């Protein structure tokens with residue numbers, strides 16, 4: 233999605249940067265004027281990190297004012313899946329829905345029902361409370377925002393996992409060596425994963441720690457293993473998108489551009505389960521080959 237910015241706003245942003253106004257203060261003024269978080273992020277990124285482009289755009293605007301509003305360049309995810317159904321159909325997987333920004337693709341029949349049952353069966357006796365990565369220390373911590381249970385498998389740990397990992401690589405185009413191990417998660421009634429980003433804080437300690445172990449996360453695949461009777465949708469609140477879990481389907485989203493820019497519209501979560509339970513298997517894909525640390 234392009235954000236349109238009129239000449240007055242572009243000039244105002246440019247003047248703030250030129251006079252050295254702190255970003256925090258610019259963010260506050262924009263918020264006070266009714267811009268939402270995603271718009272403020274986009275505008276500030278443009279103003280503070282791409283000031284040259286902003287200056288060029290202002291000049292271009294002056295050259296031809298009749299062109300109207302100028303558009304900020306669209307975000308292009310590196311691990312975007314092309315609109316080409318051939319790879320998917322080879323595996324009898326269907327593309328049911330796609331959106332360019334955030335880059336989201338919904339697959340039908342990604343896993344067979346037998347594969348879903350086998351994954352739940354493998355995981356059920358080794359589930360434990362899920363964790364999140366602490367922003368401060370980069371360590372995994374229990375957090376009220378993620379209340380599912382999970383277990384994690386090593387890459388290629390079984391023939392089934394290997395088969396699924398190969399399929400993920402074929403369909404997404406991201407080599408299997410860039411994948412973290414598959415995690416299987418179970419959400420009981422009321423359990424949720426409040427909205428968050430899957431990419432690591434670009435300035436944070438965890439990304440620095442991960443530099444030689446795969447680097448940034450670039451995309452996520454959430455595979456639905458059962459049919460929760462109510463609730464448990466995967467939601468993208470800033471994009472107004474909600475995906476109902478359905479056994480065998482999978483939702484893919486990619487959120488990092490070639491230049492390392494992360495897409496804030498990929499903000500997403502798992503809505504609370506209202507009835508029954510929800511089971512998923514997820515796969516996070518990294519920028520570079522990913523190796524687990526041997527403990």
Ligand SMILES: O=C(O)CCC(=O)C(=O)O
Nearest residue numbers: 425465466500501502514
């Ligand atoms: O439970 C879901 O539908 C979403 C899971 C999720 O947000 C994640 O694994 O990052």
